[in-house]
Amino acid sequence: MFFASDNGGPVPQAVLDTLAEANQGHTFSYGADPMMDEVRQRIRDLFEAPDAAVYLVATGTSANALALATLVDPFDTVFCAPVAHIEEDECNAPEFFTGGAKLTLVPGSDRMTPEALTKSIESQGNRGVHGPQRGAVSITQVTEMGNVYTLAELKALCDVAKSYDLPVHLDGARFANAAVALGCTPAEMSWKLGVDVVVFGGTKNGLMGAEAVVFFDPAKAWEFELRRKRAGHLFSKHRYLSAQMAAYLRDDLWISLAKSANAKAARLCDGITRRGDVQILNDVTANMIFFTAPRALHQILQAAGAKYGIMGGPLGEGPSNALLRGRLVCDWSLPDAEIDRFVSLVIDA
Amino acid sequence: MFFASDNGGPVPQAVLDTLAEANQGHTFSYGADPMMDEVRQRIRDLFEAPDAAVYLVATGTSANALALATLVDPFDTVFCAPVAHIEEDECNAPEFFTGGAKLTLVPGSDRMTPEALTKSIESQGNRGVHGPQRGAVSITQVTEMGNVYTLAELKALCDVAKSYDLPVHLDGARFANAAVALGCTPAEMSWKLGVDVVVFGGTKNGLMGAEAVVFFDPAKAWEFELRRKRAGHLFSKHRYLSAQMAAYLRDDLWISLAKSANAKAARLCDGITRRGDVQILNDVTANMIFFTAPRALHQILQAAGAKYGIMGGPLGEGPSNALLRGRLVCDWSLPDAEIDRFVSLVIDA
């Protein structure tokens, strides 16, 4: 019953197989391996973007921070949600990689609104040389609270950015889960809306550690390459990144994995909401569930070995009927039996 | 006939097998996987350093740059050889990770001498607040020119560093090749000499991408962890780094691989030196050969498909008897048949 994160599960056999396939003889390093040619072409096809510059790195933090550093100057600010991964979970990586740019937190929750974004941008461009300059807009899809922006919502945010000539970065650590939830194509969820750079995440969706950074305008491709190398994120034995991503793209594996993860979250959500005092806090269309439940229920679940995050108070102390928040994340590999066991615990408690 | 680098070959089956072994069920992320516990213990045992702080990253550049950033302040300078990887091949990563520290190049060749190191250190500490402060000494073993410092030579450099209270960083991208060449233990080639932080490289010696950074004094361990995360080098699915390093350490695989690579270089060296106009430029005890040969010979070799670096002039133009330098690097997996084919080409040309 591991719902702590979608980075806790194994990778599918196809990934291991493709690693073994890549592991033949000698090849050139640093991205000049033939499997990277395949990956580049597949991603360009997938995104309907024949000129896109495509790069692989091994972590989401580096993918985001390198992309942002390529988009903005050190005297700029990046507009994002207050709960964005780049703000809360990257230990100042964006500030580091950009050479000291700032993040401006758009007031509200995980889903930025065009109005709030506009107001934030307006708040930053009116001090001349004194304040930070407007640099870029960063959107996370699926959001950190498990919600999926609609295409119209994304478009509205991109439109705001474009009206200020700001580039848009899409943190797509869970890109696949969102695309599957929306039933849209990668192009429809990126450049067709105005996204300039997308992080097409693989790690949370079944890879060992591989994220594609896709620049739809290749003008800054060389700068990205230099920044990637300078940050120690250019792999010498690059073929093992390529192989992961190749496996991901072949036979639409990325879609199958995301569908599986989303379906498991739906099954879990359906199950636990049968209990009245469990309240779901997000729109569960992707693979994350945020919910409230009485402390006593959390205690039972955790005691039974369920792994997931609890927020809003200590598990051990306090009134047993006090509501604490929980965060359940499903990866593609979760056995249905474990989901059902968790649900049974909830219902029977 | 791939001698371009030791990052061009495949990984041994044991690595794939251990990845598969690690790929079971759910586990905690970010280094809390059980296989990392195994790795930590094995490295502490291997280095006879029960308190050492042990971390894994995926690239040599990040290992070096993070280690240096943990040792020095932004207003410091790091003393190293002019051909050090941190100077020539990391696109300013040390400057980036340290927040702007400088490298001071110790005059001479790839092997620093205690005299030259002393002189360099002396040249930097005499300007008070105006010049950079003395920060650390960085030594590369095996050197970039394929030479192996003796333990006495390393000790002498460490002694110089210690006499100025400077910490010592050992870039051990080819640590295994050196240890095997010297027939010494890891402890003998590191903290027993005065090394404070060692990069125990795995990538060039048969792993996909895994380097251990070992701090013999754990006082700065937490700072390293924060810097690693901030740089995007903390892997969420850390078990796949652990698995590589576990495979490397089990059954002394790291030694077998290095012995194989070194033996192949010896075989290659023995072969090509049977020809009189091939001159070897380094002490070939590890896995690299630097040599000079007439342009005509290089042309024949390259035309036959041999992959290796050529320096000192263009391959295509110029007198056919002009001497150009070549760089041959052997990895563990090179088929002897290809070595012999290369040698035959040299001898028969």
Next chain:
Amino acid sequence: MFFASDNGGPVPQAVLDTLAEANQGHTFSYGADPMMDEVRQRIRDLFEAPDAAVYLVATGTSANALALATLVDPFDTVFCAPVAHIEEDECNAPEFFTGGAKLTLVPGSDRMTPEALTKSIESQGNRGVHGPQRGAVSITQVTEMGNVYTLAELKALCDVAKSYDLPVHLDGARFANAAVALGCTPAEMSWKLGVDVVVFGGTKNGLMGAEAVVFFDPAKAWEFELRRKRAGHLFSKHRYLSAQMAAYLRDDLWISLAKSANAKAARLCDGITRRGDVQILNDVTANMIFFTAPRALHQILQAAGAKYGIMGGPLGEGPSNALLRGRLVCDWSLPDAEIDRFVSLVIDA
């Protein structure tokens, strides 16, 4: 009628005289001038801090950013008010000087409350290596909105910081105006409350460009000196900074200047509030006035040549009775006649 800033007026004759006094013969540079000895001693006496490390720089931005960079690590965050100068008016200088630390904005207005500060600190320390670490608390006195924290309010904030072992930085660009407003000593408004580093500003209070950075614990003094030099803020002809600050400290000039500036603000405030539709937005005890007035009044004032900032809408367009905010800042040198002329315009409009 120049109320745009307290950096718009001239310096008192005493400053010019002391510059001339310092301008005799040759002296050592970079802070080794005898007048710096005088300044150091005077500041130590003034702050009742015989061990304090005292440094001069020429701008408030550098004073703040260097002080913070000395206090925090690049993976830390600094807690401050959303309108703090370090957030809004330094073009990312804190992020630059700290090597990429973050600012966490404590929700609320210009005066942080202990409750809000506590909540902000709590929100940042619970993600282990993933989030920024708690670095320091930065307090601005006088605030950017012209308010003066009471000593009790400052103490409460310092107590919160201390309860988390966080150092406290006091941005005292208008330190003198606040001390005069509160009728307290420098020591009472700094280390006696728990402040670790204070920027004792001179520029806004009558100097050409000189700020003292005072570390009550000299442990980090040398690091500050190196950071100051590295940032180009160590003056070779340092005596001209010393002279400014010496003039400021002799005969309590700093107090006289602040008293004058505060008195002028009081006179101005008294005058304009005689008109009913002028609303004062801050506690005018120092030298700044924030107010609302109808657009028509602002138009008259500006047309008459008054210089001050207007916020909340365009001056030229919109209903004449719409309320726009204005910001009036008084420096020591403002002629009373101009204040009275401004008041007359307000009253007679």
Next chain:
Amino acid sequence: MFFASDNGGPVPQAVLDTLAEANQGHTFSYGADPMMDEVRQRIRDLFEAPDAAVYLVATGTSANALALATLVDPFDTVFCAPVAHIEEDECNAPEFFTGGAKLTLVPGSDRMTPEALTKSIESQGNRGVHGPQRGAVSITQVTEMGNVYTLAELKALCDVAKSYDLPVHLDGARFANAAVALGCTPAEMSWKLGVDVVVFGGTKNGLMGAEAVVFFDPAKAWEFELRRKRAGHLFSKHRYLSAQMAAYLRDDLWISLAKSANAKAARLCDGITRRGDVQILNDVTANMIFFTAPRALHQILQAAGAKYGIMGGPLGEGPSNALLRGRLVCDWSLPDAEIDRFVSLVIDA
């Protein structure tokens, strides 16, 4: 007898007078003062560069580092002499301001040769993404060893830079001394040769602390302004920088001061070389003298109160006839009587 530096003397009365002139009434801050308009126009006229972007900062280190940061990217390297101020005397300021760019030291002495510069540039551009990229060439005139490049020598260096499309930065901390020594115009010693950015120094030539940074192509002007602000080098009460520079430019004061300083060095040089065992090490056409003399002579001079730098060994210990190097720097204000007294001491010893 103060020959320790040209930053040890007073400023001419004209500077104080112009400060007093600027010290009238209220004016706008941050460079919007009318005297800056005068300065901008005068510098454009002086350099025959009507479109030049002109900025003032207070220190040479900030002028150089900001200029370089505007020219190069963090993954670049700057080519300079091994004794360049930016390498030896700025405590890593260039690395800091550029976000981690590197300096590549062109082998040789203080005067780079076109051949050595070419070789250095060639050594850096051949590693693709792995090595630093070629960023800019930085030339110091007068050099740190007191030599003055001829215009032809400068041109040859600029030509090399241009052949690689590299911008040229001229560190002109002693620009005036060089121009006077060469008898050329500012334009002839800058953009007419290919210099892109010049630091037109005032501090070492009689100002309190003011350097003009002149971009002949204004394309990067706005970036410079942002970097200046972000580094805390934009003065609020900018008029006091403007006033210094205005005084410097009016009535060719900068020329008079440089002529005076150079003449004093010539007088000093003529005097001391009358003694046979004093050996001059540089071409004394500007205001610096490097020489060797027996330890005994240095001891007598220092005992008599002469202030100047001694290099090559301790003053107090060692053979009295051992030759130690000395560095004498003359500023405009040195009394001839003190020069003559020094000379007498040398001759009579």
